Amino acid sequence: MARSSRNRSRRRYALRDEDLNEKIEELVQEAMARFGERPDAEPIRQLLVSALRLAREASRSDLKLANNALKELRHAFRIFSPYEGIPKVACFGSARTPLNHPDWQQAHEFAERMVEAGWMVITGAGGGIMGAAQGGAGREQSFGVNIRLPFEQRANEVIAGDRKLINFRYFFTRKVTFVKESHAIALFPGGFGTHDEGFEALTLIQTSKSGVVPVVFVDEPGGSYWRDWHAYVKTHLHTRGLISDEDLSLYRVTDDLDEAVEEILSFYRNYHSSRYVGERLVIRVRQAPDAAQLEALADEFDDILTEGEPVCGAPLPEEKGEVPDLPRVVLGFDRRRIGRLRQLIDRLNDFALEAPSPRDAGPRELWTREFTAEDEQAEEEDDGP
Numbered sequence: 001m002a003r004s005s006r007n008r009s010r011r012r013y014a015l016r017d018e019d020l021n022e023k024i025e026e027l028v029q030e031a032m033a034r035f036g037e038r039p040d041a042e043p044i045r046q047l048l049v050s051a052l053r054l055a056r057e058a059s060r061s062d063l064k065l066a067n068n069a070l071k072e073l074r075h076a077f078r079i080f081s082p083y084e085g086i087p088k089v090a091c092f093g094s095a096r097t098p099l100n101h102p103d104w105q106q107a108h109e110f111a112e113r114m115v116e117a118g119w120m121v122i123t124g125a126g127g128g129i130m131g132a133a134q135g136g137a138g139r140e141q142s143f144g145v146n147i148r149l150p151f152e153q154r155a156n157e158v159i160a161g162d163r164k165l166i167n168f169r170y171f172f173t174r175k176v177t178f179v180k181e182s183h184a185i186a187l188f189p190g191g192f193g194t195h196d197e198g199f200e201a202l203t204l205i206q207t208s209k210s211g212v213v214p215v216v217f218v219d220e221p222g223g224s225y226w227r228d229w230h231a232y233v234k235t236h237l238h239t240r241g242l243i244s245d246e247d248l249s250l251y252r253v254t255d256d257l258d259e260a261v262e263e264i265l266s267f268y269r270n271y272h273s274s275r276y277v278g279e280r281l282v283i284r285v286r287q288a289p290d291a292a293q294l295e296a297l298a299d300e301f302d303d304i305l306t307e308g309e310p311v312c313g314a315p316l317p318e319e320k321g322e323v324p325d326l327p328r329v330v331l332g333f334d335r336r337r338i339g340r341l342r343q344l345i346d347r348l349n350d351f352a353l354e355a356p357s358p359r360d361a362g363p364r365e366l367w368t369r370e371f372t373a374e375d376e377q378a379e380e381e382d383d384g385p
Helices: 018-035 041-057 060-083 102-116 129-137 171-181 192-206 225-238 245-250 257-267 291-300 338-350 373-380
Strands: 088-092 120-123 142-147 165-168 184-187 215-218 252-254 271-277 280-285 311-313 328-332
Touching: 018 041, 041 060, 060 142, 060 165, 060 171, 088 102, 088 129, 088 171, 088 192, 102 120, 102 129, 102 215, 102 257, 120 129, 129 142, 142 171, 165 171, 171 192, 184 192, 184 257, 192 215, 192 245, 192 338, 215 225, 215 257, 225 245, 225 252, 245 338, 252 257, 257 338, 271 338, 280 338, 291 338
Parallel strands: 088 120, 088 184, 120 142, 142 165, 184 215, 215 252
Antiparallel strands: 271 280, 280 328, 311 328
C-alpha cells in the first residue's frame, strides 16, 4: 500500500530515542553558548545524530574509517579557512618528472605567474611536477595536500614542515579537499593519478556536483601529451556520442603559458561564484549585464533556459547573506548541459570592463540536493525502535 502524503512529509532528522534527542539538543545549545551562535547549528546536531546511529550500526573498522575521514576533513577545513578569500589553482602532474624537464619548467613558471596574479597554488606536495609548481609558487603562497603512500610520495622540501601541508590517509578526503578549495585546475603530463584527477574534475563539473571552474591541460612547448589525449577524447568519446559537443568547452589544451594563465584569469573577469536555489541558478557577477545584454543571452542560450529570460537582481533570501554586495543573474537551468553553461559564463565575462581584484574569491561548494521525504524515509526504515 502506498504511503499517505502525510507519512511522506519531511520530519526532523533525529533518533527515535527522545531521551537521547534531548541530550543532543542540550549539548548543541551548550556548545553554541561556549563557541558563539552559528546560523548552521542544525548540521552540527545532525552530525551527532549520525554518529550515534553509527555507534549502533557500524563495525569497528567502519567506525575507524568514518572517524578518521571526518578528522581529516576537519583539519583541512581549519587549515584553508584563513585563506578562503584568495583564489587557488590546483596543479597536478607526475611525481617522476625530472628536474628541468620542459614539463617541470612549464609547471614552475605557471605557478610563478599565477602567484604574480594574486593566486595561491595547491599541489599534492610530492616531487616532480608537484615540486616544480610548489617551488614556483613559493612556501608562503602554496598548500601541500599530501597522500601517505608506501613509496614515491614524500613532501617536497618547499612545503615540508609548513602548517599548510596536510597529510591524508585517504584519497577520497584528499579529493574532496582539492575540489572544494580550488578555483581552477591545471594539469601537466602525468600517470594514472593525474588522469584520475583530470577526469574526476571534469566528471564533477559535467554532472553538476561541483561548480564550473576553468580546467587547463598544459603541454611542454611543442609537446603532444595532452594534444594526443584531446584527440582520443574527440575520436572515441565525442564521435561516439559519449559526450556532447559543448562538453569540449569544459577544458582547454595548450602548450602556451600565456594561454593557460589567461584561460583561468579571464574566467573570473566578471563571473564570481554561483549556487542553486531550487531549480534556479544564481550567478554572482561583478558587473550586471544591461537589458540588451540580457536579451542577447536569452537569444543565444534559449536551448538551456527553463524559465524564460535571465533576470538581474539583488541577492536572494535563500543565499543567507553570501557575497551580499554583488549583483545576480538568475536563470532557470536544469543542470544538464553544463558545457553550454560554461559558454554562457564566458559570454558574461565578455561583458566586463575591468579585471577583478585577485583577492576576491567566491565560495567553492560541492552541490547536493536536499533529501526528499522519500530519501529520509528510506534511510530511517531500518532505524529500529
